[in-house]
Amino acid sequence: MKLWGGRFTQSTSAATDSFHSSISFDQRLFRQDIQGSMAHVEMLAEQGIILHDESKLICKTLLEIQSDIEEGKIVFDEKAEDIHMNIESILIQRIGDVGKKLHTGRSRNDQVALDMKMYVKQEILEIEQLVLSVQETLLSIAENNVKTYMPGFTHLQKAQPVTFAHHVMAYFEMLKRDSGRLRDCYSRTDTMPLGAGALAGTTYPINRELVREKLGFSELTRNSMDAVSDRDYCIELVSACSILMMHLSRFCEEIIIWTTNEFGYIELDDRFSTGSSIMPQKKNPDMAELIRGKTGRVYGGLMGLLTTMKSLPLSYNKDMQEDKEAVFDVIDTVKACLSIFDGMISTMKINKENCLKSLQTGFVNATDAADWLTKKGIPFRDSHEIIGKMVLYCSQHKKAIEELTLEEFKQLSPIFDESIYEAITIECCVENRNVIGGPAGSYMTNYIAECRQALSNN
Ligand code: ARG
Numbered sequence: 001m002k003l004w005g006g007r008f009t010q011s012t013s014a015a016t017d018s019f020h021s022s023i024s025f026d027q028r029l030f031r032q033d034i035q036g037s038m039a040h041v042e043m044l045a046e047q048g049i050i051l052h053d054e055s056k057l058i059c060k061t062l063l064e065i066q067s068d069i070e071e072g073k074i075v076f077d078e079k080a081e082d083i084h085m086n087i088e089s090i091l092i093q094r095i096g097d098v099g100k101k102l103h104t105g106r107s108r109n110d111q112v113a114l115d116m117k118m119y120v121k122q123e124i125l126e127i128e129q130l131v132l133s134v135q136e137t138l139l140s141i142a143e144n145n146v147k148t149y150m151p152g153f154t155h156l157q158k159a160q161p162v163t164f165a166h167h168v169m170a171y172f173e174m175l176k177r178d179s180g181r182l183r184d185c186y187s188r189t190d191t192m193p194l195g196a197g198a199l200a201g202t203t204y205p206i207n208r209e210l211v212r213e214k215l216g217f218s219e220l221t222r223n224s225m226d227a228v229s230d231r232d233y234c235i236e237l238v239s240a241c242s243i244l245m246m247h248l249s250r251f252c253e254e255i256i257i258w259t260t261n262e263f264g265y266i267e268l269d270d271r272f273s274t275g276s277s278i279m280p281q282k283k284n285p286d287m288a289e290l291i292r293g294k295t296g297r298v299y300g301g302l303m304g305l306l307t308t309m310k311s312l313p314l315s316y317n318k319d320m321q322e323d324k325e326a327v328f329d330v331i332d333t334v335k336a337c338l339s340i341f342d343g344m345i346s347t348m349k350i351n352k353e354n355c356l357k358s359l360q361t362g363f364v365n366a367t368d369a370a371d372w373l374t375k376k377g378i379p380f381r382d383s384h385e386i387i388g389k390m391v392l393y394c395s396q397h398k399k400a401i402e403e404l405t406l407e408e409f410k411q412l413s414p415i416f417d418e419s420i421y422e423a424i425t426i427e428c429c430v431e432n433r434n435v436i437g438g439p440a441g442s443y444m445t446n447y448i449a450e451c452r453q454a455l456s457n458n
Contacts, residue, residue, distance in 0.1 A: 003085050003103075012079075022082045022321050025328060029083050030069050032118040033111070034062045037087070039214040040106055040194060047207050049105065054098045061095050062087070082321075084108050084115075105204035106194065109228040109316040113193040116323070118215065120237055123331045124186045130338035131179050131244070135455060137346045138172045141165070142448050146441045149426050150265065150355035151364050158362030161429045164350055165448070166439035172451060174247040181240040189233035192217035196227035199315040229315040231305065234327045238302045241334045242295075248341055249295040252288035255348070259285050264354040269347035272340070287344050291337045298333055301326040356426070360400060363391050365424040368432075369401055372423045376415050386413050 002011070038059045045055035065087060068074050080086040085108070092099035145164035152162035192215060195201065195208035201224045208220050221227035258265035268285055276282035308322045366387050373383035387401075390412050394401055402424055409416035422428060434440035 002079070003088060017079050020081065020318070020321075021078045022324065023076045023078055023080065023086055025325050026083045026321075027069075027076055027086070028328065029115045029119055030087065031066065032115040032122075033083050033087055034066045036111065036114045036118065036194065036215065037102055038062055039211045041102055042214065043207050043210045044101070044104055044204075046210060047205055049204055049206070050101045054101055057095055057098050058091065058102055061091055061099070065090050065094070082108070082112075084111050105197070105202045105206050107196075107198035107228070109198050110193050110196040110224075113196070113228055113230070114215075116327070117189050117191070117193065117217075117233060120189050120233055120327070121186060124182050124189070124237065127241070127331070127334060127338070128179055128182050130335060130342070131175050131182070132455065132458065134338060134342045134345075135172055135175050135179075135451075137342050138168050138175070139448055139452055139455070141168050141345065141350075142172070142444070145350060145352075146444050146448070148350060148352045148355055149359055149430060151358050151362060152439075158358075158364050160367055161359055161364050161426050162439040163430060163441070163444065164352075164355060165441075165444050169444070169448065169451075171247065171251050175244075178240065178244040178247065181243065182237075185233060185236040185240050187218075188236065190218045191221045191227075192219070193221045193227035193230075196221060196224035199225050199228050225315040229312065229317075229320070231309055231320060231323050234323050235302070235305050235309065238298070238305055238327060238330045241330050242298050242302045245291075245295040245298045245334060245337065248337055249292045251345075252285075252292045252341070255288045255344070256285050256292070259283075259288075263358070264351055265358070266351060267349045268344060269349070272344040272347060287340050291341055294333050294337055298330050301330040359426050363394065363401060365401055365426065365429050366391055368424050368429045369420065372420055373413060373415060378413070378415065 002008070005011070041050065041055045041058045044050045045052045065074070074090065076083075076086045077089070080089050088099070088102060091102060142165040145168070148164035149161055150164055150167065151158040152160050152167070192208065192212040194211050194215075195206055212220050221230075255266065255268070257263055259268055268283070268287075270283075272287045273283045274286040276284065304326045305323060308319050312319055369390065370380065370383040370387040373386060374380045378386070390401060390404070390409075393408070393412070394404065402421060406416065406418065409420060431440050431442070434443050436443065
């Protein structure tokens with residue numbers, strides 16, 4: 001018998017039962033559902049809507065049901081649709097009429113909103129922890145590589161020298177913003193919807209404030225129609241996760257490039273690499289590729305949710321049941337990606353020599369040569385032109401800028417003197433860029449320490 005069967009003369013078809021059932025995926029909300037129901041009935045008793053003894057019996061039985069679910073003793077029933085009605089039906093089977101009072105002054109519409117918000121809040125905290133752990137790993141890598149010189153790229157063409165520390169700290173900044181977005185999303189998820197009922201609140205003298213306090217929410221939702229039809233917090237979470245995945249994916253792309261023979265900047269640990277079934281020599285960066293690939297899947301979740309919501313009239317519509325698989329999949333995917341990513345980057349070997357060797361080609365000190373001229377009084381545009389010619393000359397003569405003789409330098413501009421050689425060493429190119437946010441070790445070391453401190457205050 002359906003909990004809502006009263007107005008029907010026929011039961012649903014088997015096809016309908018299986019089509020609209022969500023128990024296969026929403027059963028993961030059982031703890032939130034039980035916690036929410038307990039707060040609700042305790043409040044009903046405190047308001048004199050049901051008896052204290054009834055509330056106690058319901059709560060005791062709900063806790064028993066919870067441990068039975070945890071121990072795998074419960075077989076959920078597809079016909080009971082979702083986790084909310086499965087638990088309520090089991091409760092009624094166990095304690096009869098008293099169990100039927102649980103749903104007083106409540107609807108599945110505010111109930112599911114509550115469960116999802118509680119779940120999303122918890123998961124945001126867990127994702128934030130994983131992000132924090134990756135940030136700590138990035139700081140450790142940075143601390144050990146303040147003097148690991150490597151080319152910085154634009155257009156994937158060698159541009160100017162930077163350090164490995166500077167490069168990975170760019171990702172630290174991205175993750176810092178990701179964390180901020182997650183926290184932001186948490187604050188907007190933290191509003192308690194119970195009491196909204198189906199859409200128009202309830203006539204029972206409930207106390208929403210009491211429920212809010214019991215469940216640890218900061219605020220109450222303030223419009224019952226919005227409360228049951230709002231899925232912004234799901235979209236915001238998935239959106240924050242999409243941006244986060246985009247960052248991981250960019251780093252993974254660089255890892256994939258850096259592990260090639262052509263680059264050889266890093267080597268991934270065996271524990272995070274795979275071989276080929278045919279080519280014995282292969283060591284492939286599959287983990288990085290999978291994270292890059294799963295980014296598409298997370299974006300898919302975002303597109304799916306936005307599209308599901310875009311034409312829904314107020315208030316609840318069953319379409320919204322489609323939120324769950326997307327949100328759950330995104331959360332599972334992002335958590336798995338973050339922890340694999342953390343393991344992969346914390347164990348990778350950085351080949352400092354190859355990074356340095358890579359700086360010998362590509363004229364990465366050309367800007368510094370131009371700046372040397374400008375500091376001697378030549379307008380920058382002219383310096384640019386002179387060094388441009390120099391690079392052309394060097395390419396034709398297969399020389400690096402620093403390999404030119406002073407005579408050759410002087411042919412391009414008589415202003416050149418011996419001090420040009422020092423000014424265009426990789427070390428000077430990097431260490432003189434001690435602007436706030438730049439790659440110089442003097443700045444980097446302090447900034448990394450500052451970030452360490454900030455993380456530990458978190
Ligand atoms: N399983 C439903 C969902 O996830 C719960 C709410 C159902 N409400 C309703 N009026 N049918 O959205």
